[in-house]
Amino acid sequence: MQKRVNASLGELSEEFRVTSEEINRRILVVDDNVSIHQDFLKILQPERGLEGLEQARATLFGEPTSVRVSDQFVVDCADQGVVALDLIEAAGREGNPYAVAFVDMRMPSGWDGLETIERLWGADAALQVVICTAYSDQPWDEIRDRIGRTDKLLILHKPFNSVEVLQLATALCWKWDLAKKVSGRVSELRHLVDERTTELRHANRQLMEFNDALMRSVASLEAAQTEILRQNGELERLATRDSLTGCLNRRAFYARFEEAFTVGCEQGNELCCLMVDIDLFKRVNDEFGHAVGDQAIQAVADCLQSGVRLTDMVGRYGGEEFCLMFPRTTLDEATVLAERLRIRVAAEAGNRVRTVSGMTLTVSVGVSTSAFGARAPLVLVDQADRALYAAKESGRNCVMAMDVLVPGLTPSEQLDLQVRRVTPRESTPAVIR
Numbered sequence: 001m002q003k004r005v006n007a008s009l010g011e012l013s014e015e016f017r018v019t020s021e022e023i024n025r026r027i028l029v030v031d032d033n034v035s036i037h038q039d040f041l042k043i044l045q046p047e048r049g050l051e052g053l054e055q056a057r058a059t060l061f062g063e064p065t066s067v068r069v070s071d072q073f074v075v076d077c078a079d080q081g082v083v084a085l086d087l088i089e090a091a092g093r094e095g096n097p098y099a100v101a102f103v104d105m106r107m108p109s110g111w112d113g114l115e116t117i118e119r120l121w122g123a124d125a126a127l128q129v130v131i132c133t134a135y136s137d138q139p140w141d142e143i144r145d146r147i148g149r150t151d152k153l154l155i156l157h158k159p160f161n162s163v164e165v166l167q168l169a170t171a172l173c174w175k176w177d178l179a180k181k182v183s184g185r186v187s188e189l190r191h192l193v194d195e196r197t198t199e200l201r202h203a204n205r206q207l208m209e210f211n212d213a214l215m216r217s218v219a220s221l222e223a224a225q226t227e228i229l230r231q232n233g234e235l236e237r238l239a240t241r242d243s244l245t246g247c248l249n250r251r252a253f254y255a256r257f258e259e260a261f262t263v264g265c266e267q268g269n270e271l272c273c274l275m276v277d278i279d280l281f282k283r284v285n286d287e288f289g290h291a292v293g294d295q296a297i298q299a300v301a302d303c304l305q306s307g308v309r310l311t312d313m314v315g316r317y318g319g320e321e322f323c324l325m326f327p328r329t330t331l332d333e334a335t336v337l338a339e340r341l342r343i344r345v346a347a348e349a350g351n352r353v354r355t356v357s358g359m360t361l362t363v364s365v366g367v368s369t370s371a372f373g374a375r376a377p378l379v380l381v382d383q384a385d386r387a388l389y390a391a392k393e394s395g396r397n398c399v400m401a402m403d404v405l406v407p408g409l410t411p412s413e414q415l416d417l418q419v420r421r422v423t424p425r426e427s428t429p430a431v432i433r
Contacts, residue, residue, distance in 0.1 A: 081116030253315025272334035
């Protein structure tokens with residue numbers, strides 16, 4: 001009996017050393033658009049020859065290597081929910097289930113995305129699901145009310161990019177495999193406890209040995225649970241953070257922006273948005289190469305993240321552009337913070353690019369506020385982008401803020417807003433050397 005206990009506990013620690021070859025990498029794509037099937041296949045089943053060519057090119061020209069799949073996924077596609085259900089049921093009968101399903105929200109003929117998910121979970125409750133939807137589709141609250149709270153459902157906003165799809169597919173396949181192994185091990189441990197209890201009734205002399213074995217089993221189970229929590233934390237980081245800068249990626253930033261905007265509207269708190277763009281960034285890439293350009297983006301991102309408050313958020317909006325959100329902050333406070341960030345970047349960012357001596361980096365900043373009656377986060381982003389454009393037109397390396405056109409009128413009475421310069425005129429744009 002003791003030998004069986006020790007063997008089971010030893011196997012438990014080995015159970016979580018999962019190699020990529022052992023993971024279930026079966027993916028199901030459900031979308032009525034055949035071109036979407038091809039997009040997923042290109043991302044999850046790239047051609048090996050092209051992958052090698054891309055790697056050689058990146059090495060030759062010193063460019064950053066694009067994301068690749070190191071191990072091929074097995075991808076099946078269905079154009080309707082009924083077809084997807086048949087595939088799920090057939091896979092279950094064959095003992096070769098799918099780990100992840102990417103399901104489109106809108107499918108005009110047949111079941112919609114939510115009904116398809118309900119049917120698929122009816123056939124396979126362990127299936128990890130990613131809803132592919134646009135911001136204009138069904139709100140998350142309605143989806144949650146219909147399906148319920150579950151940790152097996154994520155949302156991928158359209159238009160999506162290959163990095164997001166690849167991260168979700170990889171992470172959810174790992175999660176599916178870990179959940180399966182934990183479930184199996186828990187059942188085995190329960191059976192082991194029952195077996196020990198029966199034997200203890202006939203042999204009290206083994207009590208101490210069995211108690212020791214039980215304590216080891218619990219410790220192993222706790223270690224396994226700790227590992228799962230760590231993996232979940234890593235999955236969350238991979239799904240929400242930009243790989244180059246560590247800032248929130250655009251999808252995660254916008255989701256949190258929406259939440260903060262809603263809370264601000266409900267509580268009557270002002271919220272400010274900043275759009276930040278690195279000045280003359282194309283010249284950095286053209287003169288020093290994309291590798292130095294990446295270092296410049298990282299340097300500016302470090303200055304922004306280290307210069308904001310704990311309640312603020314920094315997201316990489318795309319390329320050399322960043323979007324910042326300041327909750328419970330007035331326009332005057334936001335412009336002061338924006339000016340500090342501009343000065344910090346001009347003073348420190350260039351020095352953080354170690355491979356080029358004497359580089360000067362500056363940013364242009366546009367500021368907007370919810371106090372002027374914006375009804376959605378995207379309105380704030382558009383207003384901040386308008387102010388950013390004015391900052392670039394005004395010579396760069398400055399902060400411009402949206403302001404009322406006619407002082408004294410309420411936001412609803414304003415016909416339009418104007419752009420106001422925050423940075424003093426004495427601050428001249430820095431030149432990249």
